[in-house]
Amino acid sequence: MQYSININIKDQTLILTSITTFGNYIPALRLREILSEKNISNDLLLIESLYSESALTRLERFKKSSKENYKFIQFALRLIRNTMSTVEPTKKQITLNSWFKMGIKNFIVFSGFWLPILKEYEQMIGINVIVFHVDKGLSPSYDFFWPLDSNYVSKWLHDKENIKFFLRRHPEVMKYENRNKEIVVHGGGWGVGNWGTLLNDLSQSNFKIIIAEIESNINNGNQANVKIRPDWIGSGVIKELIYPPMVSEGATEEEPLFNWIKKSCGVISKPGGSTLLDCMLTATPLVVLEPVGKHEVENADYFLNMGFGIEYSAWKRNDFSISTLKQLHKNISLYRNQLLKE
Known part of the structure; x- marks a missing residue:
């Protein structure tokens, strides 16, 4: 089943995002609220929940350095990509087994760092994936893994149809x-x-x-x-x-x-x-x-x-x-x- 962001989804849907930047986290929360209001069973998972303690410590250190130095950001983003190799195998396998046991097939992704994990899960079960782009262009987490598999559906938040989906929860604004x-x-x-x-x-x-x-x-x-x-x-x-x-x-x-x-x-x-x-x-x-x-x-x-x-x-x-x-x-x-x- 292939679905768009603005039609009914009846099955359990997992929203996969990251807390490394709030730019991925907050829009994912907004979408979760919309799905919940439509009585769509959902959950939200953070990629950081699979990282090793050492990777999280390094990431936090580079985030602090980046606050005063723009050049640190690109270096930190490369570090984040490298943490994919330090995802704890046990945590990852427990997660994949849990998804499989629950029969979860529907995913909405806000961070490209989930894509390698979804590739592994595809070997276990057929899945439907919406790749959600918060930016007008490719963000670094997606750029690392572009182009996508042809069976993944890309959605761009600021396209008219998709931004309307969010605006409907905020029809009025303060004068x-x-x-x-x-x-x-x-x-x-x-x-x-x-x-x-x-x-x-x-x-x-x-x-x-x-x-x-x-x-x-x-x-x-x-x-x-x-x-x-x-x-x-x-x-x-x-x-x-x-x-x-x-x-x-x-x-x-x-x-x-x-x-x-x-x-x-x-x-x-x-x-x-x-x-x-x-x-x-x-x-x-x-x-x-x-x-x-x-x-x-x-x-x-x-x-x-x-x-x-x-x-x-x-x-x-x-x-x-x-x-x-x-x-x-x-x-x-x-x-x-x-x-x-x-």
């Missing part, structure tokens, strides 16, 4: 005039960026700056720092399959970053596919930082050409204009409305 005069700044799933100059620049704007998962010694009195609850994740292991629980400095209440984004005037971030999705679901404009990798270049080109985002340098030259952001919000809202009417 721009009712939003907080805030800008959310984050570095994507790895917290990547050099933030000193940017945060100094933004201190000249009229916005309150919500700084998410960024280490900074700069505080101009008009910003708030939000961090992931420290006991939720460590070395590729998470306690609950939930959206990363963010806590504002000095507060105790947790909420996902999405809640800050939907009430904000804009997001400043590198153009990861999951960030684009957040902006689409909330009609929040994206101020685009330097892309990391070819896939993010394609993401940036898409959002800029559609009129959904603006490069940070251009927005800065425009004196951090709120009217510029408001027009981008209108562009996203119009596109959303057109899709939801189709």
